[in-house]
């Protein structure tokens with residue numbers, strides 16, 4: 667149990683259709699406890715559901731975010747893309763950037779940096795994902811990789827208070843494997859110290875993501891440094907998602 671302010675971000679990835687919106691009813695009801703227990707729920711559904719989620723979650727404590735966006739901050743000829751201005755327009759307050767599932771498709775730190783800059787300019791808060799691969803870990807270069815992602819991804823960004831970092835080891839996403847609490851505490855503190863030293867950020871917020879579920883949450887909340895969780899698979903079932911939040915506080 668914790669009495670710290672905690673973020674719970676539901677990353678629905680490429681899942682969900684119009685009828686999934688019904689499942690939000692329970693979460694809306696549950697989210698009324700968020701003032702008492704100091705938590706924030708943020709839903710990041712696929713683009714096709716953002717408008718419906720936005721309408722459904724209007725006047726609730728739950729915020730919405732996009733799962734990615736184009737780096738260009740204004741309209742333009744970019745077939746298949748959307749920008750942060752459009753996300754903001756639909757009611758999003760957040761956007762996930764730098765997710766490893768997009769890094770794998772070719773997004774590099776420079777592109778992610780451009781996306782962060784234009785999204786902050788358009789008034790969004792950023793969920794900035796970083797994390798090492800299994801081979802990085804085996805080669806003992808986790809810290810080097812994290813430092814590189816932080817320094818280049820956040821280069822030249824002034825409004826760092828608008829950035830939540832999500833530490834997601836690539837090998838733990840969707841694998842059911844979660845790092846030890848000892849490794850997580852060390853890596854999250856390393857990220858926080860880097861943000862303090864390199865970017866003079868006073869109170870960095872760092873979340874953990876990767877196979878968070880009902881079983882491991884009880885252990886994960888023992889990590890002092892963690893400020894919340896980015897949850898993929900287990901967030902699509904609202905009962906499971908609510909229970910994960912409950913286990914943190916109640």
Ligand code: PGA
Pocket residue numbers: 677834838839840841875876877878896897898899900
């Ligand atoms: P997972 O996904 O919880 O299904 O591992 C987390 C994420 O990719 O953000």
